[in-house]
Amino acid sequence: MVSLTSARLVRNRKARDRAAPTLERPGVGWAIPGLVFFLVFAVAPMVGVLYLSLTSWDGLNAPQFTGLANWSRFIDDGQIWQSTLVTGVLLVGNIAVQAPVSILLGVWSAGHQRNRAVLSAIFFLPLLLSTAATAVMWRQLLDPNFGVPAKLGALFGDSNVLGTQKGAIVCLIVVTSWQFVPFHSLLYQGAARAIPNTLYQAAEIDGAGRVRQFIHITLPQLRNTMVTSTTFMVIGGLTAFDIVLLLTNGGPGTDTSILPFSMYQTAFRTYDYGYASAIASFLLLLATGASLALMKISGYDKMTSTLEGL
Amino acid sequence: MKNIFSRRRACAALLATTTMMVTVAACGTSGGSASSPTGNVQFWTLQDPTNTVQKTAVDTFNSTGNGKVNLSIIASDGYKDKLRTGMGSSKMPGLFFNWGGGSLSDYVKAGKLVTLDKSLESHFLPSALDAGKVDGKLVGIPIRGTQPVFMFYNKKVFTDAGVQPPQTWSDLTNLVKVFKAKGITPFAVGGNASSSWTELMWIEYLVDRLAGPELFNKIQAGDWSQWKDPAVLKTAQLVKELVDSGAFGKNFGSVSYGAGGTSTLLNKGKAAMTLMGSWEYAVQQGEAPEFAKSGMGYVAFPSVDGGKGDPADVVGNPTNYISVTTTAPSKTASEFLKTSYSDTYVQGLVDKGEVPVTTNAKAMLAKAPDPAYANFQYDLVSKAPSFTQSWDQALGLTLGTPLLTEIQKLFNGQSTPEQFVSAVSALKK
Numbered sequence: 040m041v042s043l044t045s046a047r048l049v050r051n052r053k054a055r056d057r058a059a060p061t062l063e064r065p066g067v068g069w070a071i072p073g074l075v076f077f078l079v080f081a082v083a084p085m086v087g088v089l090y091l092s093l094t095s096w097d098g099l100n101a102p103q104f105t106g107l108a109n110w111s112r113f114i115d116d117g118q119i120w121q122s123t124l125v126t127g128v129l130l131v132g133n134i135a136v137q138a139p140v141s142i143l144l145g146v147w148s149a150g151h152q153r154n155r156a157v158l159s160a161i162f163f164l165p166l167l168l169s170t171a172a173t174a175v176m177w178r179q180l181l182d183p184n185f186g187v188p189a190k191l192g193a194l195f196g197d198s199n200v201l202g203t204q205k206g207a208i209v210c211l212i213v214v215t216s217w218q219f220v221p222f223h224s225l226l227y228q229g230a231a232r233a234i235p236n237t238l239y240q241a242a243e244i245d246g247a248g249r250v251r252q253f254i255h256i257t258l259p260q261l262r263n264t265m266v267t268s269t270t271f272m273v274i275g276g277l278t279a280f281d282i283v284l285l286l287t288n289g290g291p292g293t294d295t296s297i298l299p300f301s302m303y304q305t306a307f308r309t310y311d312y313g314y315a316s317a318i319a320s321f322l323l324l325l326a327t328g329a330s331l332a333l334m335k336i337s338g339y340d341k342m343t344s345t346l347e348g349l
Numbered sequence: 350m351k352n353i354f355s356r357r358r359a360c361a362a363l364l365a366t367t368t369m370m371v372t373v374a375a376c377g378t379s380g381g382s383a384s385s386p387t388g389n390v391q392f393w394t395l396q397d398p399t400n401t402v403q404k405t406a407v408d409t410f411n412s413t414g415n416g417k418v419n420l421s422i423i424a425s426d427g428y429k430d431k432l433r434t435g436m437g438s439s440k441m442p443g444l445f446f447n448w449g450g451g452s453l454s455d456y457v458k459a460g461k462l463v464t465l466d467k468s469l470e471s472h473f474l475p476s477a478l479d480a481g482k483v484d485g486k487l488v489g490i491p492i493r494g495t496q497p498v499f500m501f502y503n504k505k506v507f508t509d510a511g512v513q514p515p516q517t518w519s520d521l522t523n524l525v526k527v528f529k530a531k532g533i534t535p536f537a538v539g540g541n542a543s544s545s546w547t548e549l550m551w552i553e554y555l556v557d558r559l560a561g562p563e564l565f566n567k568i569q570a571g572d573w574s575q576w577k578d579p580a581v582l583k584t585a586q587l588v589k590e591l592v593d594s595g596a597f598g599k600n601f602g603s604v605s606y607g608a609g610g611t612s613t614l615l616n617k618g619k620a621a622m623t624l625m626g627s628w629e630y631a632v633q634q635g636e637a638p639e640f641a642k643s644g645m646g647y648v649a650f651p652s653v654d655g656g657k658g659d660p661a662d663v664v665g666n667p668t669n670y671i672s673v674t675t676t677a678p679s680k681t682a683s684e685f686l687k688t689s690y691s692d693t694y695v696q697g698l699v700d701k702g703e704v705p706v707t708t709n710a711k712a713m714l715a716k717a718p719d720p721a722y723a724n725f726q727y728d729l730v731s732k733a734p735s736f737t738q739s740w741d742q743a744l745g746l747t748l749g750t751p752l753l754t755e756i757q758k759l760f761n762g763q764s765t766p767e768q769f770v771s772a773v774s775a776l777k778k
Binding site: 097098099100178179181182183184185188197198199200201202203206287288289290291292293294304307308309310311 | 430433434436437455456459461540541542543545599600601602603604605609610613614619746747748750751754757758761763
């Protein structure tokens with residue numbers, strides 16, 4: 040009997056769809072402006088870059104088709120694989136630092152007391168600064184002779200902070216986190232505020248303390264936000280460029296020359312647009328792969344509301 | 350129906366307007382016909398303090414009726430990128446400011462530049478003209494002051510230590526010991542990745558002193574095997590000895606060039622000397638005017654015992670150049686080039702603290718903000734048997750950028766002198 044009912048329901052829905060399609064779903068025509076925009080500004084450049092990766096082009100003369108030359112060079116290029124590794128290290132480091140801090144900060148600032156509003160406003164300040172300003176400020180702060188390391192010799196040794204690979208990577212993670220934790224906290228703050236109070240009230244009646252409430256109610260309820268925030272971090276991490284350019288310029292040597300920076304360097308510093316396009320295509324593949332993997336792992340593609348059952 | 354009609358009419362009106370705008374715009378651009386001998390010419394220049402001098406020259410020129418020059422002043426960050434993009438497109442400027450050397454040879458190969466009249470040469474110092482030539486053809490003439498590189502020192506630090514600025518390489522290594530013992534960094538150098546051109550200056554001078562200017566001339570001309578010359582390895586070894594002996598301090602890898610970095614180290618007496626271009630004076634004037642006026646000394650790079658190079662040779666930026674592209678109306682352009690050595694233009698540069706490389710400049714230097722400093726530079730350049738252009742400029746960005754990275758690795762101890770030589774030799778594919 041149950042199956043019969045559900046079959047009838049499906050049939051009814053299908054009939055309704057056929058009868059008044061425009062009432063429920065907007066016509067395909069509405070998608071045209073968006074599609075055109077996407078084709079012109081996203082798909083066409085991607086195809087262009089793929090084509091350029093098969094050419095040799097210095098930007099002045101016409102591109103010359105060289106087949107897979109750039110790609111075989113790419114595979115043999117030790118520098119590229121080092122860049123990929125550094126990109127990965129920065130990515131993981133950034134997520135490891137930013138995710139816990141932003142969750143805690145976001146959940147904490149979701150409260151409604153007055154001091155929290157004021158403090159959150161202060162915490163969110165770095166979000167308002169441009170990366171250029173941030174980088175210049177931090178470079179001054181990290182100056183070995185006149186900055187913080189000089190004053191705290193015990194912590195920084197000979198204060199050669201940006202002059203070693205480890206130091207430079209740590210600095211990049213610290214500065215990026217300083218800049219973007221506020222953004223992710225803001226996401227978590229919004230999500231935490233949306234958690235129905237009744238859940239906490241029920242837990243309280245059952246005798247759950249603050250920590251248990253956080254682990255068993257807040258964190259599961261923030262799952263979707265975590266996926267969103269981590270996706271942002273992954274994509275942001277793979278395309279992070281400005282901070283590297285301004286803080287370390289890929290140095291010392293090529294030690295922090297992450298993929299987007301290598302791409303920039305190849306394209307706009309050594310005018311090798313063909314090879315730079317190969318790096319760009321690789322980066323595009325990497326970013327697409329990473330976000331697809333993230334969706335698969337998190338089940339974002341079949342995501343359901345966490346409020347179901349309430 | 351009415352609704353649809355009015356919408357269609359609106360569309361038609363919009364379309365008509367757009368078409369009209371496009372047509373009008375097209376008329377506007379086709380007006381300045383590109384190939385005619387006189388006409389308007391676009392001049393791209395770098396934003397810097399001498400823009401006012403240039404502006405005056407352009408205004409004066411425009412009032413003569415030999416066609417008009419439209420000055421576009423472009424911020425220095427991104428100027429080279431913009432120029433490169435412009436040169437590859439139909440929006441190429443007619444006249445443009447540049448650094449000579451490698452950047453020009455790319456444009457010459459692409460057939461974008463006009464060879465200038467040889468008669469212009471007599472108005473400038475010969476050593477400053479070299480970087481404006483590609484394969485012996487003149488494609489750029491000087492429009493700014495000269496920027497040789499030499500040693501700046503803190504007079505007070507030297508007096509306190511009872512020593513003299515270095516004349517020879519052994520003086521220099523002795524001074525390293527003296528200042529290290531006193532806890533003063535002997536040489537301030539900007540070792541972070543964006544300042545590694547300050548490290549390049551050491552390499553340039555050492556190669557010149559050891560082997561003479563011919564070695565790099567051959568490299569610049571395309572003979573990349575010259576990197577294997579023993580002088581290059583010797584240079585790298587001398588650099589390593591300096592680094593190991595603490596000549597640059599321990600943390601120079603995190604130091605950047607300029608105020609807050611090397612310049613502050615020098616004027617605060619934390620460093621005794623710095624090897625830098627003549628613009629250091631202006632930087633110090635901005636940051637520590639008193640120091641710039643009376644506390645700062647300057648001296649040529651020391652001689653190196655047994656080296657083949659003439660100790661009077663200079664490296665640095667001979668000057669900046671103006672070049673003419675194929676889109677420029679030839680008469681307007683050639684008439685305008687004459688302003689670059691006119692008395693008023695040269696005097697204007699001198700007033701701004703520049704040291705022009707024109708033959709008529711010497712007489713005007715007496716009126717410079719600091720005549721002694723201006724004359725020191727002018728004499729250094731006019732007496733130099735050769736003025737090697739900064740290698741990154743001379744080679745162009747394509748080879749200059751990876752070269753800077755290799756130099757940084759050498760200074761940081763990430764590569765040995767031998768690895769440096771083989772890495773640099775392998776740069777050209």
